[in-house]
Amino acid sequence: MLDCMVNGELSQVVEASDRGLNYGDGLFETIAVEQGRPRYWADHMQRLASGCQRLALPMPHQAVLLREATTVSHGQSRCIVKICLTRGPGARGYRPSASTAVNRIVSAHAWPEGIEALWKTGVAARICRMRLALQPALGGIKHLNRLEQVLASMEWDDPAIHEGILLDTEGYVISAVSANIFLVSSGTLLTPRMDRCGVRGILRGRILKAFANRCELRRVTPDMFAEADEVFLASTVRGILPVCRIDTQTFPPGPVTRSLQEWLAQDWSNQ
Amino acid sequence: MLDCMVNGELSQVVEASDRGLNYGDGLFETIAVEQGRPRYWADHMQRLASGCQRLALPMPHQAVLLREATTVSHGQSRCIVKICLTRGPGARGYRPSASTAVNRIVSAHAWPEGIEALWKTGVAARICRMRLALQPALGGIKHLNRLEQVLASMEWDDPAIHEGILLDTEGYVISAVSANIFLVSSGTLLTPRMDRCGVRGILRGRILKAFANRCELRRVTPDMFAEADEVFLASTVRGILPVCRIDTQTFPPGPVTRSLQEWLAQDWSNQ
Numbered sequence: 270m271l272d273c274m275v276n277g278e279l280s281q282v283v284e285a286s287d288r289g290l291n292y293g294d295g296l297f298e299t300i301a302v303e304q305g306r307p308r309y310w311a312d313h314m315q316r317l318a319s320g321c322q323r324l325a326l327p328m329p330h331q332a333v334l335l336r337e338a339t340t341v342s343h344g345q346s347r348c349i350v351k352i353c354l355t356r357g358p359g360a361r362g363y364r365p366s367a368s369t370a371v372n373r374i375v376s377a378h379a380w381p382e383g384i385e386a387l388w389k390t391g392v393a394a395r396i397c398r399m400r401l402a403l404q405p406a407l408g409g410i411k412h413l414n415r416l417e418q419v420l421a422s423m424e425w426d427d428p429a430i431h432e433g434i435l436l437d438t439e440g441y442v443i444s445a446v447s448a449n450i451f452l453v454s455s456g457t458l459l460t461p462r463m464d465r466c467g468v469r470g471i472l473r474g475r476i477l478k479a480f481a482n483r484c485e486l487r488r489v490t491p492d493m494f495a496e497a498d499e500v501f502l503a504s505t506v507r508g509i510l511p512v513c514r515i516d517t518q519t520f521p522p523g524p525v526t527r528s529l530q531e532w533l534a535q536d537w538s539n540q
Numbered sequence: 541m542l543d544c545m546v547n548g549e550l551s552q553v554v555e556a557s558d559r560g561l562n563y564g565d566g567l568f569e570t571i572a573v574e575q576g577r578p579r580y581w582a583d584h585m586q587r588l589a590s591g592c593q594r595l596a597l598p599m600p601h602q603a604v605l606l607r608e609a610t611t612v613s614h615g616q617s618r619c620i621v622k623i624c625l626t627r628g629p630g631a632r633g634y635r636p637s638a639s640t641a642v643n644r645i646v647s648a649h650a651w652p653e654g655i656e657a658l659w660k661t662g663v664a665a666r667i668c669r670m671r672l673a674l675q676p677a678l679g680g681i682k683h684l685n686r687l688e689q690v691l692a693s694m695e696w697d698d699p700a701i702h703e704g705i706l707l708d709t710e711g712y713v714i715s716a717v718s719a720n721i722f723l724v725s726s727g728t729l730l731t732p733r734m735d736r737c738g739v740r741g742i743l744r745g746r747i748l749k750a751f752a753n754r755c756e757l758r759r760v761t762p763d764m765f766a767e768a769d770e771v772f773l774a775s776t777v778r779g780i781l782p783v784c785r786i787d788t789q790t791f792p793p794g795p796v797t798r799s800l801q802e803w804l805a806q807d808w809s810n811q
Contacts, residue, residue, distance in 0.1 A: 270557045270631075282553035283561060285645050286541045290554060291624065292686035293564030299632070324687070325694060351632060353562065356690075360541075361570070361622060361649045363686060363717055364693035374556050378632045402673035402737075403709055407687060414685035415563035415634060416595070416678060419627075422635035423596060438674055446634055466673075 271348065272341040273376035277333070287372060289355025292363065293413035295372075296320040296354050300338065301506050302377075303347040307338055308540050309505055312471045317354065320410040326356060327371050337375040349378040349506060355413070384507050388530060391513030391522050392431035392502065394445065396491065397421040400438045401466040409463040422446050432502060434515060437466050442489040445502050448510065449473040450489075453499035453525045458484045472503040475536060476529065499523035509533050542619065543612040544647035548604070558643060560626025563634065564684035566643075567591040567625050571609065572777050573648075574618040578609055579811050580776055583742045588625065591681040597627055598642050608646040620649040620777060626684070655778050659801060662784030662793050663702035663773065665716065667762065668692040671709045672737040680734040693717050703773060705786060708737050713760040716773050719781070720744040721760075724770035724796045729755045743774040746807060747800065770794035780804050 273281050288294035298317050301308040314331045321328040338350045357370035399421035407414065421433050432445040443461050444450050449470040452459040458480060463469045477484050494500060500512040500520050509530045511522035544552050559565035569588050572579040585602045592599040609621045628641035670692035678685065692704050703716040714732050715721050720741040723730040729751060734740045748755050765771060771783040771791050780801045782793035 273556050275556065281556050283556050283558075285544050285546065285552050285554050285624075285647060287554075287561065288690075290558065290561040290626070290645075291568070291684065292690050293684055294687060294690050297562070324691070349632060353556075355561070361620060362693075363689040365690070374561075376556060399677055400675075402675035404671075404673035404688070406670055406691060412687055413562065413564055414687045416565060416683055416685045417675070418634040419559075419563050419565050419636065420595070420677060422633075 271345065271377040271379065273374065274337045274341055275374050276372060277337060283372065283374060284358040286358040286360075287355050288357060288359050288365065289353065289372065289413055293415070294324070294356040294365070295413045296324065296326070297411055297413060298352045299506060300350045300352065301347070302338065302342045302345070302350050305339060305342065306540065307335070307350060308537060309471050309475065310335065312474060316411065316469065316471065317352070320412065321354070323407075323410050324412065325369070326354060327369060329354065329371060329373055334373065334375065337373065341375055341377040345377060347380045349380060351376050351378060353413070381506065387431065387510050388508060391511035391520075393429055393514040394432040394434050394512050395425060395430050395516055397424055397433040397435050397446070399424065399435065401435050401443050402438055403465040405465050408465045408467065409469040411468050418446050436491065440490065442491055442493070443467040448502035448504035448507065451476070451501050451503060452489060452493060452497040453501070453523065454493070454497050456483065456525065458525070459487055459489060459493070460484065461489045462486050470503055471505040472508070476503060479532065479536070494518055499526045501526045501529070542616065542648040542650065544645065545608045545612055546645050547643060548608060554643065554645060555629045557629040558626050559628060559630050559636065560624065560643065560684055564686070565595070565627040565636070566684045567595065567597070568682055568684060569623045570777060571621045571623065572618070573609065573613045573616070573621050576610060576613065577811065578606070578621060579808060580742050580746065581606065583745060587682065587740065587742065588623070591683065592625070594678075594681050595683065596640070597625060598640060600625065600642060600644055605644065605646065608644065612646055612648040616648060618651045620651060622647050622649060624684070652777065658702065658781050659779060662782035662791075664700055664785040665703040665705050665783050666696055666701050666787055668695050668704040668706050668717070670695065670706065672706050672714050673709055674736040676736050679736045679738065680740040682739050689717050707762065711761065713762055713764070714738040719773035719775035719778065722747070722772050722774060723760060723764060723768040724772070724794065725764070725768050727754065727796065729796070730758055730760060730764070731755065732760045733757050741774055742776040743779070747774060750803065750807070765789055770797045772797045772800070
């Protein structure tokens with residue numbers, strides 16, 4: 270972690286009574302910041318506001334969050350800013366006090382290395398044993414209850430495998446551990462619904478909007494990989510990553526993924 | 541919060557990079573301490589160790605935890621000690637680093653008021669709209685991903701209602717928001733399995749052991765309340781609480797609940 274601000278003050282610590290720590294009672298956003306400009310800021314703020322509404326958390330002023338994001342990323346040519354909102358400190362017990370506060374924890378982190386190389390080669394993935402539970406009340410939002418993703422990411426240590434594919438407990442494909450997933454099938458972009466689990470990724474949302482007439486939200490089964498022409502992952506930080514292998518199935522990076530990568534380079538430069 | 545120790549040092553703060561805060565990557569125990577003696581210490585340590593094994597966390601030495609629990613509760617005639625274990629601070633990303641640490645956050649909290657009165661009168665409960673997701677990988681352990689319980693506890697604000705009853709997404713009864721549940725039916729104690737969600741409570745375990753020949757672990761449906769002779773909640777902190785009402789159904793505190801309360805008073809005094 271580089272710099273960190275807690276409620277507007279430079280600090281690397283939070284209270285032990287914070288409900289984020291005790292119950293995962295909060296939300297987060299992970300934002301790429303280049304030359305001081307947060308990528309897709311409006312989209313991140315929209316998702317955060319939507320998460321706040323779902324959890325009945327007061328949404329802080331966007332201008333305050335932007336100022337803090339700018340402060341912690343100051344001097345970095347590029348970095349990742351993480352915004353974590355929690356329901357603040359509280360007494361023991363699940364029920365929040367009537368006067369709900371919100372704690373803002375805004376931190377800067379080193380830019381991940383080696384992403385550009387993966388845009389070309391693609392990534393190898395495996396299907397995880399960990400299944401995502403179906404919880405419509407939390408589906409789609411980026412909340413702090415992430416043990417499923419933690420345990421899934423611990424299933425392998427082969428550095429040649431970059432990502433895990435997560436199915437839900439009914440066996441439907443949902444996403445990678447930390448990216449959304451798209452299948453390209455006869456030119457159509459298929460991506461799973463996020464209504465029962467998973468996170469509505471920011472880049473996923475950009476793609477759905479920009480290519481609305483070619484996208485289809487649906488339940489995706491693992492056997493659809495065999496019939497897919499291309500598979501790629503979408504992450505606001507890592508961009509569009511071709512999937513070159515899932516367990517024993519291989520996929521050559523294809524033209525649709527390549528054209529989306531070109532679109533993304535343009536979309537980023539317009540930010 | 542009264543006193544708090546973080547990794548053996550008196551402190552009220554944890555690092556903002558703690559994985560407990562960022563992902564709910566950890567476990568907790570809530571322990572009643574009277575005259576310096578933690579109630580059911582061995583049972584709590586057993587559950588904590590089991591949770592550590594499930595999450596691949598190193599279990600701290602019990603003697604260390606006991607020393608810290610004793611330190612933070614020093615001078616209190618009775619209090620609640622909360623032990624929170626997390627996978628420590630870490631870089632951004634779900635996957636823990638290879639050298640996993642464990643952070644110990646041991647804090648003392650005020651004894652809850654008014655419990656004894658509820659032993660007599662019983663508690664009124666409601667069935668929550670929030671349903672518990674089915675996640676066998678986390679079922680039974682007391683992990684830090686508790687948004688379901690937080691949101692369930694926010695569903696009502698009528699102070700006359702003391703607890704919410706949680707069903708799972710398939711409609712089976714699992715527990716109260718912060719206690720286990722038992723139905724008494726023709727002298728048999730029925731309590732839900734905790735294999736897919738819910739927490740294996742310490743007092744629940746004591747009851748199952750002490751009354752093994754009268755207990756039955758099973759899937760419980762809400763319509764079984766109508767046929768139950770008695771219903772009670774079990775919590776290591778709050779003891780055995782008769783349920784006098786669930787929504788519109790009423791239950792007079794009955795003889796089995798009363799005899800279990802007597803057994804519990806004895807069991808506590810033997811601790």
